[in-house]
Amino acid sequence: MKVAVLGGGWTAEREVSLRSAHRVLTAVSELGHDAWLIDPGEVPLAEALLERRPELVWLALHGKDGEDGTVQRLLDVLDLLYTGTAGFDCECAFDKVLAKDVLARAGVTTPPWIAIEAAGLRDLGAGAILGAAVERIGLPCVVKPSRSGSALGVGFVERESDIARAVMAALSFSGAAIIERKITGTEVAVGMIGDPLEPLPLVEIDPKSGVYDYASRYTAGATHYFAPARVSDEIAAEARRAASDAAAALRLRDLTRVDMIVDRDGVPWVLEVNVGPGMTETSLVPLAAQAAGMSLVGLCDNIIRSATARSGLAP
Amino acid sequence: MAEFSIDRFVDLYAHRTSGMSASEVRALFAVASRPEVVSLAGGMPYVQALPRDEVARVFAEALEAPEAAALQYGGGQGQRGLRDRLAGLMADEGVEADPEDIVVTTGAQQALDLIGKIFIDPGDLIAVEAPAYVGALTAFGAYEPRYVTIDLDDDGMVVEQLEQALVRGDRPKFVYTVPNFGNPAGVTMSHDRRRRLVELCREASIPIVEDNPYGLLRFEGDRLPTLRTLDPDNVIYLGTVSKTFAPGVRVGWALAEQSVVQRLVLAKEAADLCGSNLTMLLTERWFADEERWRSNLATLVDTYRSRRDAMLTAIDESFPDGAMWTNPAGGFYVWVTLPSWVDTRALLAAAVEHRVAYVPGTAFYPDDRGSNQMRLAFCYPTEERIREGIGRLGSLLHDEEQLYRSLNPR
Numbered sequence: 001m002k003v004a005v006l007g008g009g010w011t012a013e014r015e016v017s018l019r020s021a022h023r024v025l026t027a028v029s030e031l032g033h034d035a036w037l038i039d040p041g042e043v044p045l046a047e048a049l050l051e052r053r054p055e056l057v058w059l060a061l062h063g064k065d066g067e068d069g070t071v072q073r074l075l076d077v078l079d080l081l082y083t084g085t086a087g088f089d090c091e092c093a094f095d096k097v098l099a100k101d102v103l104a105r106a107g108v109t110t111p112p113w114i115a116i117e118a119a120g121l122r123d124l125g126a127g128a129i130l131g132a133a134v135e136r137i138g139l140p141c142v143v144k145p146s147r148s149g150s151a152l153g154v155g156f157v158e159r160e161s162d163i164a165r166a167v168m169a170a171l172s173f174s175g176a177a178i179i180e181r182k183i184t185g186t187e188v189a190v191g192m193i194g195d196p197l198e199p200l201p202l203v204e205i206d207p208k209s210g211v212y213d214y215a216s217r218y219t220a221g222a223t224h225y226f227a228p229a230r231v232s233d234e235i236a237a238e239a240r241r242a243a244s245d246a247a248a249a250l251r252l253r254d255l256t257r258v259d260m261i262v263d264r265d266g267v268p269w270v271l272e273v274n275v276g277p278g279m280t281e282t283s284l285v286p287l288a289a290q291a292a293g294m295s296l297v298g299l300c301d302n303i304i305r306s307a308t309a310r311s312g313l314a315p
Numbered sequence: 316m317a318e319f320s321i322d323r324f325v326d327l328y329a330h331r332t333s334g335m336s337a338s339e340v341r342a343l344f345a346v347a348s349r350p351e352v353v354s355l356a357g358g359m360p361y362v363q364a365l366p367r368d369e370v371a372r373v374f375a376e377a378l379e380a381p382e383a384a385a386l387q388y389g390g391g392q393g394q395r396g397l398r399d400r401l402a403g404l405m406a407d408e409g410v411e412a413d414p415e416d417i418v419v420t421t422g423a424q425q426a427l428d429l430i431g432k433i434f435i436d437p438g439d440l441i442a443v444e445a446p447a448y449v450g451a452l453t454a455f456g457a458y459e460p461r462y463v464t465i466d467l468d469d470d471g472m473v474v475e476q477l478e479q480a481l482v483r484g485d486r487p488k489f490v491y492t493v494p495n496f497g498n499p500a501g502v503t504m505s506h507d508r509r510r511r512l513v514e515l516c517r518e519a520s521i522p523i524v525e526d527n528p529y530g531l532l533r534f535e536g537d538r539l540p541t542l543r544t545l546d547p548d549n550v551i552y553l554g555t556v557s558k559t560f561a562p563g564v565r566v567g568w569a570l571a572e573q574s575v576v577q578r579l580v581l582a583k584e585a586a587d588l589c590g591s592n593l594t595m596l597l598t599e600r601w602f603a604d605e606e607r608w609r610s611n612l613a614t615l616v617d618t619y620r621s622r623r624d625a626m627l628t629a630i631d632e633s634f635p636d637g638a639m640w641t642n643p644a645g646g647f648y649v650w651v652t653l654p655s656w657v658d659t660r661a662l663l664a665a666a667v668e669h670r671v672a673y674v675p676g677t678a679f680y681p682d683d684r685g686s687n688q689m690r691l692a693f694c695y696p697t698e699e700r701i702r703e704g705i706g707r708l709g710s711l712l713h714d715e716e717q718l719y720r721s722l723n724p725r
Contacts, residue, residue, distance in 0.1 A: 012343050121718055
């Protein structure tokens with residue numbers, strides 16, 4: 001099968017995306033497919049796609065454009081089959097302001113939050129709401145850009161006096177941000193593959209610095225991972241159920257990762273979902289697959305089968 | 316259950332690597348390289364000004380050197396012919412140099428590393444100006460020093476602070492400074508401060524590492540004596556052809572007294588045996604034609620001066636009240652200090668989104684300062700692009716100010 005792997009692009013996650021794409025490219029080629037890389041940061045995407053018309057497009061783009069539905073909609077117009085979630089659903093899942101709402105409405109346990117928009121703050125002078133927001137959410141809290149990946153722009157706030165700075169930092173990355181209650185506990189990621197999505201073994205994340213930030217994610221050795229996670233079977237089952245509920249609510253497919261924190265009472269709180277999870281050597285989904293006895297090649301094969309099943313195309 | 320550490324050698328790495336990690340800022344720079352982004356970040360010399368056919372001719376000439384010398388190993392100290400030329404270059408700045416006291420290095424950057432290697436034991440104190448050249452901090456940082464930081468003002472290093480540190484009993488192994496149009500601050504150390512610094516360090520027997528990559532890129536005013544000129548015995552002087560010729564040849568040097576030179580040569584040989592004969596010969600031949608290199612340098616100075624003017628005018632027109640910036644008389648950089656509530660690291664994401672990039676100030680301090688500062692390089696983009704970039708940055712800063720006022724009413 002002719003498979004175009006899309007990686008790179010022009011976001012802060014460009015380098016990470018290229019690393020993912022190269023690993024996927026190798027694995028997909030090993031499966032016997034005619035695979036090639038397209039970097040939309042280097043060549044005009046539509047032209048490159050039309051030139052060789054792939055039968056499947058593997059999306060290894062991270063961050064905006066790749067995960068927010070932009071590329072998916074372009075591929076829909078070109079009538080090309082692609083891995084992962086559909087355009088509109090990507091848009092919802094990638095935007096934390098929207099995704100949190102969808103999750104909460106579906107009854108998924110997610111930390112209490114408040115959404116704020118830069119435009120509202122600037123134009124309506126709504127800055128005074130910050131005090132009320134902190135009161136409602138409580139401290140410590142986490143401030144996250146609404147639309148960004150890899151923990152970029154995320155700030156932890158212990159004291160009320162630090163909230164404005166954290167909000168401004170988050171709003172540098174995105175036009176909106178959320179202020180979310182900080183849940184203390186064990187950080188766990190649930191990789192999921194297939195359509196409908198099935199959870200892989202849980203991966204527990206134990207960053208040496210205590211914070212799973214950009215440096216902890218992409219510096220080899222900066223974080224310890226345990227797969228399966230060191231939680232009881234009941235809690236693991238509970239976490240998988242929460243992940244499945246989240247994925248169903250957001251209508252995700254083929255490949256995703258649901259990030260959560262299991263609190264001291266064993267309750268899994270869903271923090272966010274990733275429609276384009278990393279496939280690098282430090283990424284969690286390949287690690288989860290490994291724990292399930294699945295190689296990267298096997299993982300890629302499953303994802304290709306999942307995507308092609310929608311078109312009736314055999315891989 | 317399996318425990319995964321992604322890096323199976325993680326427990327084996329040396330302690331000195333613990334500060335080396337992936338960073339958000341580096342990730343953003345990857346985006347900043349897209350063509351529509353005006354990058355005021357990198358200090359890339361304007362090498363397009365070089366007559367490339369001429370360089371090609373000199374290169375071919377270098378390849379014709381007897382016994383295919385250009386393709387062979389050389390001595391650790393670097394070719395004698397090149398060292399003669401480098402001594403000539405230094406004479407232009409009033410530095411008297413015996414070619415025997417010169418070690419050619421792979422850019423002045425390698426000289427910084429070698430100086431770290433021969434002087435710094437873990438925990439040793441060194442004195443650096445603050446803000447300081449980030450490449451020096453990373454080079455020295457690998458040898459795990461502690462820092463005494465000496466602030467800069469418009470007259471360069473505030474030498475009184477070093478004096479106070481010495482009175483306190485601090486005994487740094489050396490003092491590092493870029494006295495001419497420094498990176499990142501763009502300021503130049505005054506004549507009085509130079510004299511005082513040299514005096515102070517001589518009395519205390521603390522060597523000075525004078526890094527002078529930009530000295531020949533003076534746009535106006537009179538040349539000031541180098542620290543090395545003021546005290547040849549106590550100053551290790553670093554130079555480079557990266558700014559007067561091309562960074563691609565990776566030719567820099569250290570000028571020091573013989574005892575230091577010998578250690579530097581041994582350290583250099585341990586690191587890479589010798590520099591590249593090919594590019595050393597190319598450099599030597601390039602500087603053989605005085606008319607040629609001087610006219611190229613004059614073009615560069617004119618270009619950089621116009622670009623600096625464009626940048627300063629644009630900043631003045633578009634940056635919000637409360638911003639302060641330096642007024643460099645040469646070199647590559649303008650250093651901007653913004654109100655304390657601005658976080659230039661976070662703001663870089665928004666800047667890149669607005670198609671302009673800079674280097675956040677935190678990179679230039681060994682401590683946690685600089686969060687409201689930024690370095691802007693005027694050396695590479697055209698004047699028009701500089702105006703565009705500064706305009707974008709200015710409007711972003713105005714938005715940011717509005718946001719701040721909204722979040723902090725009263």
